[in-house]
Amino acid sequence: MKNKHIVLGLLASASLVGCGGSSDSGSSKSGSFVGDGIYLNSSDFAVMIVDSTRTENPLAVGDFANDSVYFVDSATTTGNTMVTKGITVSDSTVTVSLSEQEMTATFTDSQVTLTAVIDDANLIYSMDKTAASLPLAQIVGTHTNPDDGSTWTINADGSFTVNGICTISGTLQRNGDYFNVNATATACASSSFNGAYTGAFLTVKYNGTDYIAGLLGNETSLMWGHAPKS
Incomplete structure (x- = not known):
């Protein structure tokens, strides 16, 4: 870096x-x-x-x-x-x-x-x-990125957990075409990435597959990723 x-x-x-x-x-x-x-x-x-x-x-x-x-x-x-x-x-x-x-x-x-x-x-x-992102009810479940093994678990109440290089837990709230996110990252591979984040989740259909993508950051760090919808 x-x-x-x-x-x-x-x-x-x-x-x-x-x-x-x-x-x-x-x-x-x-x-x-x-x-x-x-x-x-x-x-x-x-x-x-x-x-x-x-x-x-x-x-x-x-x-x-x-x-x-x-x-x-x-x-x-x-x-x-x-x-x-x-x-x-x-x-x-x-x-x-x-x-x-x-x-x-x-x-x-x-x-x-x-x-x-x-x-x-x-x-x-x-x-x-x-199209606008899918409704929350349609992305509830656990989604796995086969390239890196990260898992994205989204719950019916809008809470979620992403397990990858960090464990990221937070909440989604619909905002027009996408979801606002408030989250906390813990147990990161580098401790400098631990902390509170805000950002967005969205869904898009690419090559016939729905993907969930995340956009998160704070004043010191950023992370980005996606996973195919299960």
């Missing part, structure tokens, strides 16, 4: 990366913004959550195929456009925060295109809008 400031997090493939510090400059909304929802790249396993009502991290990308994530600090929205400011980029080897980095997301009724130039490299994601 080489670089520094984690704003929020994800739980993907039971990987853990992290290191600290975040700031929130707030988000603003003008006009009738059309982009809120969940988006999926159907040819590659990448998802995007857009929620312009969030004052922190109103847009996040989980690129599970490439084991990388992008979280923005804040955003301004007008009509079919979201302009974000501040980003934390993480993959399996490095995490970087860029407080002045901007990205532009342009939306239609069915798609989003996200563009930026980061460290002299073009970043482009095109995704299709996808």
Whole structure:
């Protein structure tokens, strides 16, 4: 782990990366913004959550195929456009925060295109809008990621436990297309990841299979992951 400031997090493939510090400059909304929802790249396993009502991290990308994530600090929205400011980029080897980095997301009724130039490299994601996450009742049970052996147990009362590199216990509460999460991580492989987290769970259908994905983080650490629905 080489670089520094984690704003929020994800739980993907039971990987853990992290290191600290975040700031929130707030988000603003003008006009009738059309982009809120969940988006999926159907040819590659990448998802995007857009929620312009969030004052922190109103847009996040989980690129599970490439084991990388992008979280923005804040955003301004007008009509079919979201302009974000501040980003934390993480993959399996490095995490970087860029407080002045901007990205532009342009939306239609069915798609989003996200563009930026980061460290002299073009970043482009095109995704299709996808269905809202499944109801809680349809994801109750224990789900196992065959790649890493992590288990995701979700209960009818909204409580859950994820056992992987950490034991993560918490609660889900429906928020529009996804679920808000409050959780605590214990018994982590590195004790620096123990502690309280907030974030989101969502479901998407990829290649005919429903997946549960998690996005969790705090001011010092992030985690990201997914598991096929049993």
